[in-house]
Amino acid sequence: MSTQLRAGGAEVTIDQENGCRISSLRIDGTELLRQGDHYGSFPMVPWCGRTRDGQFQDGATLHQLPLNHPPHAIHGFGRDAAWRRARATATEAAFTYPLADPWPYEGLVTQIFELGENALTLTMGIETYGDSFPAQAGWHPWFRRNLTDGGSDVRIDFEAAWQEERGADHLPTGNRVDPKPGPWDDCFGMPYGVDVTLTWPDALELKVTSRSEWVVVYDEEPEAVCVEPQSGPPNGLNSLPQLVTPVDPLEISTTWTWRRLG
Template structure:
């Protein structure tokens, strides 16, 4: 089962049965996302990127997550779950997913998808059913490196810093000046994420978010990834953000596009 949204020349497909991922984003008939059941643009929740050795501490308790990308746990459980559609107007839809084992805390995740003729806005919220717990949320889009055989996509952004990446692919805790790609790296943008993906002669797409963290990945020959998220990789351990009964975690991102001559 999937949900279809359309506005102007834009069409979106949400595959709620397969992690509530955006499985297709077409502009004037051109597909922007890498196709396949593991790709599209999926929500990362209740954590983003790698969690070191699948373990995180909450107070005096150490929790062990399944190690799905040895030696770490990666990208959360939401991308593998079936979500439930709770609203669909044709241009906007909302979906929910209940956190459960092996995540150690009960809670609910809500994702809304809103489409206009020149923008897609994704919003995610994480709330608890009981005790407070650390969590993260974000998105992992796989944008096609080329559109219909055209020039390769170009990435444009100005980060305040780059998280130094260790041999284990986790941030070392040291902030460095941004380095040239290729990247599988986390960057800090204190005034909000702002990254442009440009397919010369075809389309420019701008990824923005009020969050200050973004992972940029362009080591794949078929795609480039711009991942706005609420904290850095391994953030359950290094920068925990508590979800409490009165303070849920909320994050949003907007992708705007314009056609190029």
């Protein structure tokens, strides 16, 4: 089952049975996202990127997560779960996903999609049913490198305050370095908010923005590029835990705004 939103020349298809991912984003009939069950744009929750050895410490307790990307745990459980649709109109929809085993805490994730004629806003929140716990949330979109056969490659433009130094295990070392040229599978810090522009020459410009200060950029595959706003860096359950408490849920949002260039 899927949910479709439409506004102006934009069409969004949400596959709530397959991780509540955006399986399709079309602008004037042109598909922007890489197609396939594992692609589109999926939520990363209750953590983002890799968690070292699938382990994180909460107080005196060491938790072990399933190693779904050995030797690490990656991208959370939400992308593999069926979500429940809470409401939907022609341009807006909301879905929920209960946190449960093998995540060691009970809670609820809510994801909201709001489509306008020239923008899509995504919001995700995590609340606890009881104990406080560390968590992360974000999105992993796979944007097509080329929008048409023979089209020009997308250009990625951004200015980051720093780059998280990446170790051989693809996890941040804890050192911050000056941003380096790509190709990237790297996390960048933007303390004034994520602001990344994707430009397909003569076709479309799309800006990914968020009030969050963390973004992972991945462009090591020929088919697609990823710009991933998230609430903390990879391995952040250990290095920069953000607590979800009964009075302070975690919330993150991102807006994708597009402009036609043709």
